[in-house]
Amino acid sequence: MLQIVWFKRDLRVHNHRPLVEAAAAGPVLPLYILEPGLWQQSDMSARHWRVLRPCLEALNADLAALGQGLIVREGEAVPVLAALKARLGPIAIWSHEETGNLWTYGRDRAVLAWCRAEGVIWREIPQTGVVRRLRARTGWAEGWDRRMSEPLVPPPRGLTPLPFAIPSDPLPPVLGVLIGPADGAGEPPGDRAMGLRLLESFAHRRAMRYSKGLSSPLTAPQACSRLSPALALGTLSIAEVVQRLRSAQSLWREADLWQTDPAPPAQRRAAIGGLKGCLSRLAWHCHFIQKLEDQPTIEITCLHPAFEGLRGTDPARVAAWAKGETGIPFIDACMRALVATGWINFRMRAMLCSFAAYQLWQDWRAPAHHLARSFIDYEPGIHYPQVQMQSGTTGINTLRIYNPVKQGLDHDPEGVFLRKWLPELAGVPTPLLHEPWKAETPLLKAAGVRLDSTYPRPIVDPEAAARFARETLWAVRRGGAFRKVAAEVVEKHGSRKGKSAPVRETARWVAPDTRQANLFED
DNA sequence: AGTGCAGTTGACTTT
DNA sequence: TAAAGTCAACTGCAC
Numbered sequence: 001m002l003q004i005v006w007f008k009r010d011l012r013v014h015n016h017r018p019l020v021e022a023a024a025a026g027p028v029l030p031l032y033i034l035e036p037g038l039w040q041q042s043d044m045s046a047r048h049w050r051v052l053r054p055c056l057e058a059l060n061a062d063l064a065a066l067g068q069g070l071i072v073r074e075g076e077a078v079p080v081l082a083a084l085k086a087r088l089g090p091i092a093i094w095s096h097e098e099t100g101n102l103w104t105y106g107r108d109r110a111v112l113a114w115c116r117a118e119g120v121i122w123r124e125i126p127q128t129g130v131v132r133r134l135r136a137r138t139g140w141a142e143g144w145d146r147r148m149s150e151p152l153v154p155p156p157r158g159l160t161p162l163p164f165a166i167p168s169d170p171l172p173p174v175l176g177v178l179i180g181p182a183d184g185a186g187e188p189p190g191d192r193a194m195g196l197r198l199l200e201s202f203a204h205r206r207a208m209r210y211s212k213g214l215s216s217p218l219t220a221p222q223a224c225s226r227l228s229p230a231l232a233l234g235t236l237s238i239a240e241v242v243q244r245l246r247s248a249q250s251l252w253r254e255a256d257l258w259q260t261d262p263a264p265p266a267q268r269r270a271a272i273g274g275l276k277g278c279l280s281r282l283a284w285h286c287h288f289i290q291k292l293e294d295q296p297t298i299e300i301t302c303l304h305p306a307f308e309g310l311r312g313t314d315p316a317r318v319a320a321w322a323k324g325e326t327g328i329p330f331i332d333a334c335m336r337a338l339v340a341t342g343w344i345n346f347r348m349r350a351m352l353c354s355f356a357a358y359q360l361w362q363d364w365r366a367p368a369h370h371l372a373r374s375f376i377d378y379e380p381g382i383h384y385p386q387v388q389m390q391s392g393t394t395g396i397n398t399l400r401i402y403n404p405v406k407q408g409l410d411h412d413p414e415g416v417f418l419r420k421w422l423p424e425l426a427g428v429p430t431p432l433l434h435e436p437w438k439a440e441t442p443l444l445k446a447a448g449v450r451l452d453s454t455y456p457r458p459i460v461d462p463e464a465a466a467r468f469a470r471e472t473l474w475a476v477r478r479g480g481a482f483r484k485v486a487a488e489v490v491e492k493h494g495s496r497k498g499k500s501a502p503v504r505e506t507a508r509w510v511a512p513d514t515r516q517a518n519l520f521e522d
Numbered sequence: 523a524g525t526g527c528a529g530t531t532g533a534c535t536t537t
Numbered sequence: 538t539a540a541a542g543t544c545a546a547c548t549g550c551a552c
Binding site: 215346347350351354389390398399400401402403406407466470 | 538539540541
């Protein structure tokens with residue numbers, strides 16, 4: 001029987017169990033479905049396609065080298081699979097389990113229904129630490145560890161070329177809503193070759209800078225692993241990254257046994273610590289995706305209903321924020337850097353979210369879509385739980401309202417990052433650069449700046465706006481009904497109480513406890 | 523040398 | 538992953 005290997009966000013032949021098991025079962029048809037419906041979703045953009053397209057080409061080359069190249073089919077999944085079955089006879093389908101957005105969740109349920117109706121077997125195999133139909137959080141970390149420690153699976157020896165000609169649809173040059181520079185200049189690639197280079201440079205050198213460098217947008221591009229696009233597209237599997245970082249860690253630990261070229265102790269400590277920090281974030285990576293796996297509606301509904309409808313939906317405010325024209329230099333510089341390159345460090349992502357939710361007092365959904373379209377490494381399972389957390393709609397985590405001026409002074413004291421992304425402010429003296437609206441007009445004029453024309457005046461007073469948000473939200477949280485619902489959520493789903501709620505057929509939500517608040521930093 | 527005081531720092535709590 | 542507030546300990550300095 002023909003074995004269809006359905007590639008989704010696992011664009012590799014290394015450590016790909018569905019491919020290996022399918023190859024053992026019969027002739028393989030490697031399939032990628034180009035789904036028009038997906039590319040119309042408001043969290044998808046042309047940027048994602050720009051990164052994805054070369055990865056499909058590389059996957060095709062790898063598969064062709066094994067004996068059978070990738071078949072691309074444009075269309076929705078059920079009709080595409082139905083057409084293949086009608087033409088080719090009985091099929092079996094193999095894929096990795098995917099935790100995506102609500103659209104891909106719905107598509108998977110439609111495919112499953114079709115398979116059941118047609119008597120087609122669809123085998124889904126996990127590829128991360130995420131557990132489908134999780135019953136209880138107890139033991140989750142041990143399970144993650146076990147998954148990550150499983151031996152890596154090499155590519156199949158060879159694929160039998162299919163005995164019939166089967167045409168592959170072309171990869172369009174452009175797909176999805178445009179964002180950022182049309183040519184994608186400044187966007188790092190997400191393909192496997194790049195991922196492997198990044199993995200090696202991180203393990204050998206860059207991990208030394210990780211712990212100290214991840215918070216500032218100036219140092220983070222070099223200090224962070226930068227593996228997120230490869231992980232989001234699955235050109236690297238998370239298990240192979242974890243195993244490589246662990247082996248690097250033991251090499252650094254044993255470095256004093258080496259006969260030649262021992263690194264200074266401080267560098268070794270920094271490298272070991274950096275690798276440890278990165279490994280712990282890889283566990284958090286899966287932990288977060290688990291939340292969306294358990295409760296897909298996190299994409300569209302506030303976790304605590306008391307926050308529903310509380311904030312505004314002002315397209316002008318969201319647009320100013322999305323273009324980097326709020327008049328708050330550090331916010332605008334971060335947003336412009338993100339839109340230009342598709343990447344910014346975690347702390348600045350949190351700050352951008354916080355500013356939209358608190359100072360601009362906007363509902364989290366429109367900003368979430370802009371960020372998703374902008375992130376070169378958009379991962380739904382991390383994105384939506386994070387956006388809700390940073391926007392203060394979980395009801396579980398305390399409010400974290402970032403002060404963009406303080407963040408700028410802490411992480412870009414000399415204004416190097418600000419001047420790079422806001423060249424129109426380059427002449428403003430450093431202390432005033434972070435809040436130019438407080439500067440005397442003649443002083444700005446001397447620097448070649450006029451508020452409103454050269455650079456916007458702030459669209460909100462950041463201090464007053466933050467105060468309003470803090471007072472309003474704490475008043476909501478003090479309400480009796482709020483506490484009751486929050487307590488119910490924790491009581492029913494809290495992971496550390498040792499009680500497990502009954503499992504629903506599709507998915508269920510497991511609330512984080514408060515300690516899970518510190519996730520990706522410090 | 524001891525005392526009083528303003529300003530600073532850091533740990534801890536509150537929102 | 539925050540920021541502001543509180544409080545006690547500490548510092549530098551004038552007298």
